[in-house]
Amino acid sequence: MTSIARKNPLRRETSAKLLVGNQKIALIVLLVVTIISLIMWVRPTLTSILTICFVFYALTVGQKFLLHFVSAKNPLPDIPPLSVNDPDLPTYTLLIPLFREANMVESLVRSLDNIQYPNDKRQGLLLLEDDDVATRFAVEQLDLPDWIDVVVVPDVKPKGKPKALNMGLAEATGTYCVIYDAEDRPDPDQLLKAAAAFRAYPDEVACVQARLYFWNDDSSWVTRFYWTEYVIHFEWVLRGLAKLGLIPPLGGTSNHFRTEALRNIAYAPDQLPKGAEGVGGWDPWNVTEDAELAGALALSGYRIEMIDSVTREEATANLHIADMQRRRWLKGYLQTGLVYTRQPIKTARQMGFFRWFSYILLTLGTPISLWLNPIMWGLTITYFITRSPFIESLFPPPLFYFGVLLMVAGNLLLFYQLVGACLHRGGFGTVKYLFLTPIWWAFTSWSAYVVLWQLPRESVWNKTPHGHDLHKDQAIETKQQLELESKEEQTGVNTTPAKQKQTDLDAV
Amino acid sequence: MATLVSGLPSPAIVKRNKNNDPVIRWISAFSALVSVLAFVYFSNKGVTLEYKDAISHLDIARRVIEGPTQGLAQLGGVWLPLPHLLAIPLIWINGLYYSGLAGSIISMLAYVATIVLIYKITQSLTNNKLASIVAAAVFALNPNVLYMQSTPMTELLLFACMAGMVYGVQQWAITNEHKYLLGAAVAGLAGTATRYEAWVFLFVMIVIVAVIGRRKNYVRTHIEGLTLAFFLVGAVGIAGWLLWNVLIFGDAFYFLIGDYAKPSLWVGAGEAAVGNVLVAFLTYYYAVIENLWSVIALLMLVGLVTMAVKEKLAPKVLPILSMTIMFPFFVVALQQGQRPLHVMQITNDLYNVRFGLLMILPAAVAIGYLVALASQNKAMTVAASTLVLFVVTTITFVSIVTGDDIVTLREPIAMKQNVNTAITQETSQYLASHYKEGTILMESFGNDTIMFDAQIPLRNNVYEGSYRLWEPALQDPAGHDIQWIVMRHDGQFEPDRVFTSLSNKPALNSYSVAFKNEGYVIYERRSS
Structure with missing residues (x-):
């Protein structure tokens, strides 16, 4: 299996620093050139910026709908799960990081016990933070099954899930391993399906990702939109990316790995936080370590596939908490995109240009499009109120029509996708909430702007509370x-x- | 593909097969061939642009990319925009613009799509390929359909969208797969951006979706979600059109009550059908007979009634039957004075008689259904199919050869033969031979064909859609570099805005009369 990993891949880098030297220089140069151009040639410069924005929009919308089309045309391969009595079942490690989730522990253990797999071939590792006394206490009160152990994660900065996972990976004995969050309720036969998929696919497939759904879609309008977004992301975006052989930024949980592949791509110990090195499968500084890991696997020549299995999760019903969670996701995507653009040519060459480009478009493109949306809507509304000749002059006819086409077709397609997602998974009660789509889109842009504002600050672990449903x-x-x-x-x-x-x- | 790892047997990866009907390929190819032949035939006869509206559609698309105030606003607020938007990619080519092919291509593609959809609808209904081919042929070989698909008119695009809606809802009703329902909604979106009749049909289909949901015993939330999803996607074009009217004309209902949109512009006060349901009914009835021929109309009636009774209004039948709603819709529209329609049997003239052609869609499927009913006996099926195909082909052959039996063509030809058309043509000919350069001030409404027939570039025309140019030019043409003024005076016609604004005004002092006939006067600016 080790033969899959590239012999001399680029050194995998962490997000300990958001920007490195060459990126800082490039950004400053770009900023200075833009300012000077704006001062000297305001209209041509603004027209050029708008052109770049429209091309970017076309690429992001185009990518989204290509993926939707590919997913719709290609159902997931139907791989029958292995039998639980199969004598050749591989060993499996379940990594379950917990933080401030004392209320979830009991239902979690019950749910883990629900998973079909022989006890002698599975290893459960509850990854508990050293300073999280309440959760540790809750775990101590339980009579844990024999196959579940506890790993205590040292109280070392940076705090977060990836560091816990690295500690867990160091203890993992399974041929395969999987991550579950406390609130996850995977299909009981998910491990058997994943094992079957690993057996069916060649060794270069280092990870198979199950689909995530929220079980509490009808709790509030926030959970309804979360639910819809998850359907789009896991049913169409990730599936499409996997089908095209591109890089699906992994979902936070229910991703199953060949353990050896994770060890192959691990960070060197000197790149990891002192005192909590573990085995560096995940970037401890990246707040969407799953998305980054997908890039790392691709960089080493591995592939990711989707499996026809579902894990149910709990969506936050509170707008404030949803805002915090989105900020984390967006910041993580930004960190990931920036890490893989530190040496763009070498990285693109090693990943394959289209794989790299689509990955960057997704990771950097998501926050950028959320930053741009309010500006574009503002410009459109301002024009229709003022009929400003200055705004008119910024749009030569080809650019104007391109922009109009993108605005009409892009928004229509995105809205169509939301409606389609509701019907696709039977969210019939959610359809009427789609009238709130503009508010939801405004909210997502708000979170993106807060991320921009907070970028220079040190990251904190914005752990999303669960258990309300x-x-x-x-x-x-x-x-x-x-x-x-x-x-x-x-x-x-x-x-x-x-x-x-x-x-x-x-x-x- | 799956490989063996560690010597263990690899689980099979099952892939689902797609079901492709080879008949569809043959039907597509055949209908494309018929479409091209029909276009060539009518084009050689020089009748593809007989309707004035055909030229107006071409002009609207052309003005988006050419004109003193070119841009999307030229789409206007009366006619729905999709046919014009679809024509833009080809309209800039002079040959395709002046021949009308830039618009006819849209109709021709829609013709092929509609035939395929009728085949699929009938196939889903009857599971009988021969009957479905007959249904497709009833539509494909109708002489009025063949003529209309050769023109840049918007009817065929409407037919394709309606057939798309019916097919999508029917497939959803059969398979429960929501992608079909969403596909139907997208067809509804396209239809409602094509012709206003589709607005009515969309709302009928929304009701049909709810009824089918009820028939399937879905719970209320389920029905509500499905219906709302269909509505949200399908009606987004209507919402967009209202918004467009607000943004461009300052009134969401400009398309209904604007200066160039009022029904009173077309429906005269003394219309026979206005206020008289019986006359309105008979008018539309005759329009249907004229377009479909009596034998086809009769078979349609028998087929639809049999279908409704025999299938007990099953969900897969409801979308098909819903197409008949266009009959009562037109009766009400005529009675209310919202739509003008004249037939020889009532008013001794023809006007908008093509409205009756809409019933060809249910007719085609209903006849296919009747043929399928004979399917217990193969010989009977073949005999019924042969008989229907013989009748349809005979109608087509007779109509095309005599040329006089295509009512949708007879109407514009008759209109062209009246004295008013001769006056307009005389005006166009004058401009064609005397116009050299300079901007022409002329209202487009009612004078649609003059610029087109004279083949003068639209960039040289200031008209009522020339934003920020039209009103100032009406006040002071010389001050706005107007070289020519074409006005429809109060002789033979209703005078136009140019006439009412400038006639006998000092603003005309810099111009001299270059041409005058019973309907028009043309002024040319004196050389300084």
């Missing part, structure tokens, strides 16, 4: 269990009458 989680667990039993019955394994189970399912 645990009653729904209970229902999901029961439903999953019933579905599984129903499936077993079809294959003649179980004896509970199917009719009774269907009644129970309907009740759930």
Whole structure:
């Protein structure tokens, strides 16, 4: 398996610094040139900037819809899960980082126990922060199954999930490993499906990603939009990227890895925080370490595939917490994009130009488009109110039509995708909330601007609190269990009458 | 593909097969061939631009890219924009503009799409390929359809969008796959950006979606979500059009009540159908008969009634039956004076008789359904198909050869033969032979063909859509570099804005009369 990793890949870099020397110089030069141009040739400069913006929009919207089209045309391969009795099942490590989640521990352990896999072939590692007394206490109160162990993560800066994962990786004994968050409820046969996928795919596939859904889509208008975005991201964006052989920025959880591949691409110990080195599979400074890891795998010649399995998560129902979470995601994407543009030519050459470009378009492009959107809408509204000849003069006819086409078609397509996402996964009650789409889009841009404002500051671990919709989680667990039993019955394994189970399912 | 790892057997990766019907390829190829042949035939007869509206559609598309105030605002606020937007990529080529092909191509592509969709709708309904081919042929070989698809008019695009809506909703009703419902909504979006009839049809389809949801015993939230999703995507074009009217004309309902949009511009006070439901009904009935021929109309009626009864209004049938809503819609529109339509049997003339052609869509599917009913016996199916195809082909052959039985062509030809057209043509000919250069001040409304027939570039025309140029030029033409003034005076016609603004005004002192006939007067600026 080691033969897959490139012999001399570029040294993988961390996000300990947001910008490095050449990036700082390039940014300053760009800024100075723009200011001078604006002073000397204001209209041509603004027209040029608008042209660049429109080309950027065309690329991002184009990429989004190419991925949608590819996903819609190519259903996920149907790989049957391995049997739980398969004597050749590989060993599996489950990494579960926890922070301030004492309230989640009990339901988490119950959910982990629900996963089908032989106990002697799975290893569960609860990654607890040294200073998180409450969660540690909650874990100590539980009678943990034999296959679950605890790893205490030293209280060393930077705090965060990637550092915990690195500590966990150092202890991992499984051939494969997977990350689950405290609120995750994976399909019970997910490990068996992932193991089957690893067996079906060649060694260069180092990671398979399951789809994430929110179970509490109907809790508030915020969870409804989160739910819709997740459908788009996991059903179309990531699937499309994987299908085209590009780089899907991984979701935070339910990504299954060949453990050896993670070790192959690990940071050198001197790049990691002292006293908490572990094995550096993840960038401790990156707040979307999953997205960065996808790039690192690609840099070393590995591929990522999607599997037809679902993990249910809990979306935050509170707008303020949602704002914090989005800031983390956007900052992480920005960090990731900047890391992989430090040596753009070498990186592009090593990843493959299109893979690198689409990856950068997604990571850097997401926050940039959110910064640009309010400016473009502002410009449009200002023009229609004032009919300003100055604004008119900035748009030569070809640029004007290009812009109009992008505005109309782009917004239509994005809206169509939102509606499609609702129907795709049965979110019928969410459709009426789509009237709030402009507010949601404004909110996402707001978060992006806050990120821009806070960029120079040191990152803190904006851990998203969970557990407010645990009653729904209970229902999901029961439903999953019933579905599984129903499936077993079809294959003649179980004896509970199917009719009774269907009644129970309907009740759930 | 899957490989073996560590010597373990690799689980199979199952890929789903796609179901491609080879008949669709043949139908597409055949209809494309018929489309081209029909265009060549009507083009050789010089009748593809007989409708004045055909030229107006071309002009609107052309003015977006050429004119003193070129730009998207030239799309205006009365006619819906999609046909013009689709024509823009070709309209800049003079040969395609003056031949009308830039607009006809849209109709021709829509013709092919509609035929394929009718085949698919009937196939989903009957599961009988021969019957579906017959249905497609009923539409494809209708002489009025063949003529209209050769013109830059907007009817064929409307047909394609309506067929798309019906197909999408029908497929969703059969398969429960939401992608079809969304596809139908996109077709609705395109239709509502093409012709106003599609607005009515979209709202009918929204109701149909809700009814189908109810028939499937979906819960209220489910029905509400589906209906709203269909509405949100389908009606976004309507919302966009209202917004466009606000932004450009300052009134969301300009397209309804604006100076160039009022129904009173077309519907005379003494219209026979206005206020009389029976006459309105008969008018539309005759329009349908004229377009479809009696035998096809009769078969349509039998087919639709049989379908409704035999299929017990099943979800897959409801979208098809919903197409018949256009009949009562037109009856009401005529009775209310919202639409003008004349037929020989009522008013002894023809005007907008093509409105009756809309019923060809349900007619085609209904006849295909009737043919499929004979499918218990293969010989009967073949016999029924042969009979229908024989009738349809005979109608087409007779109509095309005699030339006189294509009612949608008879109408504009008859209009051209009246004295007013001769006056307009005389005016165009004068300009064609005397105009050399300079800007022409002329209202476009009512004079649509003059610039086109004279082949004068639209960039040299200041008209009512010339933003910030039109009103000042009407006040002081010489001060705004107007070289020629063309006005429709109060002789044979209703006078136009140029006449009412400038006639007998000192602003004309710098101009002398260069041409005058019963309808028009042309002024040329005196050389200083």
